[in-house]
Amino acid sequence: MATTFNSVDPRTGETGPSYEEASGDDVRAAVAAAAEVHRSAALADRDRRAALLRGAAARLRAAGDEIVTTAQAETGLPEARLRGELERTAGQLEAFAAVVDAGDYVEAIIDTPDPDAKPIPRPDVRRMLVPIGPVAVFGASNFPLAFSTAGGDTASALAAGVPVIVKGHPSHPGTSELVARELAAAVADAGLPAGTFGHLLAASLEVAEALVDAPAVKAVGFTGSYAAGRAIADRTAARPEPIPVYAEMGSVNPIVVTEAALGERGGAIAEGLAASVANFGGQLCTKPGVVFVPYGEAGDGFADDVAKRLEGTEPTVLLNERLRDALREAVARLEQRTERLGGGAEAGGPGYRHQPSAYEADAGDLGTTPELLEEHFGPVVLFVRYGSRDDLLAALDRVEGQLTGTLHAQGGEDVAAIVDALRSRAGRVIFDGFPTGVAVTHGMHHGGPFPATSAPAHTSVGMTAIARWLRPVAYQDAPEALLPPELQAANPLGIWRRVDGELTRDPLPRAG
């Protein structure tokens, strides 16, 4: 008997359609199919990979109405946000197709031979990155499209040429199934084997555990909570063959505002901050959760302004009951430890809602109550009030690894020490802006030191995300005919290569 679970509309709490839970056999079949695709080298065909990525983007756009309607009913996120997220998702797939076309993500390095080198002769060495093997991707609850079934992990992995097995998030199973349908069709359209992309739906832990335990799975991509990310990382570290886990586990995304910035543009900062905290229920990995605000009149006014704006915001729908309950519990602890400036601790209405709210504590409290720096996943912000610059820096020093750190200051202020404090603990440092709304660009870094992620050298957004699914191989004194095109003397793909230390797109000089 197959087990089933139901989607739930968080706007009303009403039960939606039922979905069949993947079985152990489903997991084994998906992994075996992915392993066979990897072994067959079917994904070595760059043109087909690019076609798959572009085809998936086109299909997602074409199915946009159906996907967005389903996602609205499963996540409670507004239509405009979901349409934007769908476009972002399609854009990511296309951006990675362009990376495949450009081809230099393989980081080709060629060292020509030198028989006279000391202490030993130097052989011909040609190195490039190759696919690591099948990977497992866990969809996130808060981005049903951009960080889920066909999100950045999947797009970057398919671009890298590794088969992907997605575990769709049980909070939006219908959305995941629709997206998987389109992705599977794009795989077929591109003439690639079905095992290129596997999709498993499950609400229970067993499927996730079986997937990360599967010997053929060689890496894991995850976006979600610290508890779940750490559990996966611990489990894979204990495998007979440990594998890399790229877990993005959230953050409190500290913001520092200076007195001078408040004096110049306190109102604008308050407006931007309130939106960044409350939009989409504040359920973003980069939601600013802790804001360092100076003591004094300007700081008081700013904190009150933000609190009033949050209080004036409609209660926001949260993604599901579990997250709503977890937020309530976390907020109950905040209520005991800090002062509420505005907003409410809960919210009525149908479904799962929360009233955006602001709390306040003293910078010194971070030393005695480190729990204040826990992530509150929802429309909640904590103001940490500081007196002197030293108080601020001492408080920042208590902040663990973060996805982002933000500074609002005025030109001419000496902020080097603050920037340094943010940079030393965050993956991205933002100036006079807000961390939410992560742009998908070549250089975007969506990562950071632990506990923001399990792998500080890697990112889940931006084009360098492809590196997570690759490993280097060096060919030593290989006959030209056995070399992949990326490493052949003529450079038939015209990619950038590092030859004897210098970047060039030229063919190799003829030996001799």
Place this chain on the structure above:
Amino acid sequence: MATTFNSVDPRTGETGPSYEEASGDDVRAAVAAAAEVHRSAALADRDRRAALLRGAAARLRAAGDEIVTTAQAETGLPEARLRGELERTAGQLEAFAAVVDAGDYVEAIIDTPDPDAKPIPRPDVRRMLVPIGPVAVFGASNFPLAFSTAGGDTASALAAGVPVIVKGHPSHPGTSELVARELAAAVADAGLPAGTFGHLLAASLEVAEALVDAPAVKAVGFTGSYAAGRAIADRTAARPEPIPVYAEMGSVNPIVVTEAALGERGGAIAEGLAASVANFGGQLCTKPGVVFVPYGEAGDGFADDVAKRLEGTEPTVLLNERLRDALREAVARLEQRTERLGGGAEAGGPGYRHQPSAYEADAGDLGTTPELLEEHFGPVVLFVRYGSRDDLLAALDRVEGQLTGTLHAQGGEDVAAIVDALRSRAGRVIFDGFPTGVAVTHGMHHGGPFPATSAPAHTSVGMTAIARWLRPVAYQDAPEALLPPELQAANPLGIWRRVDGELTRDPLPRAG
């Protein structure tokens, strides 16, 4: 009371000088000093880092006689090898100084802003790699210079700008102390704080454990046995803050020889193989431990030739008593499971020696006796005899992750499937050569899938080794004055940068 331990001359078994075991206080002091250096950003000065690396190379060369004499007495390795290794070590330090000078190892990526981008405006994003924090490096027993105190891990880490704490290998404490003396002097010469480089000597586990447990240590470099490497990886994975471990844990480095290659140049291959197996006691991570040889007359003749050459080799001195005992035990198991073709199971004489030797098994035995694929760290080789190409491929399929895989074949043979089998499980594929003697070049890859290493995407030899000690940071909409030179519009360092997707050394175009 300080504990002490003694060096031992493995050529004679005689006890040498005594060395003081590092204490818990020593570990704490070294880590605190390194953390302070990291915090101070003293190592951000590229010119000083390059000066340190070049100064260390010059000092090691100048102290070469003393270092080599001491290393001979502690490792039993021949003078010529140690002089070559010293030159390699100095060359590595200088090569990383050149990487620092060139500056583009920071992988600068700049995305210019686009207010009209969809679905959200694109900010100014500038990303580069920055130092990860203090790192711990474990010296290896078998390369007292090139993989030890001032070896590749230390050189690449100092180049990256991270402070290094080395745990010198207790099998060559005097060598380690001399090298540390020169490195510390080079640190002072370059005007850098003493905490840039810490050195701890210890024969016990406690110091190693305290070092990898220290919260301020942010990554570990290790070269040694699987058991020790896995223990470190498991320990760091269980830290409150897990950190990356770059453990290179050895390999059996399979070699495949075809019938055609034996027909053309069997004698030359036998000569090269015997040297690659027996040189320096076969105590190299890349020593070929398993050689796939076809059944038939040519294969028989080849195996006998190699066996006779090994039998005719003087017993080789092993690095220490522990490795000698471990090899004896492993060889005793081989004696039970396979047929000895030549050489001896043990060796007499003073100190710790072993007679180079060859064993033989059938390709099908790898299925029933997977232990045959264990590493035998010493001058021992196992011939695995195969009949058909299918037998060969099936046997290769049983081989786990490797540092290297080698093929000896003739032009015109269809070897694509063999190359693919080697490439899919090894970090380096060598054609018509031998895996020992790893050239230090830009593209060299000394790494490979687990269990060869704990981090298949990284290398411990070659210029990309620097990437292990770095993490990305993205600056979003940063004022020019707060950007590091690598990301400033004018590109004052003249480094290669990826600007809007294209590699260039040009300054940014002026915003219009």
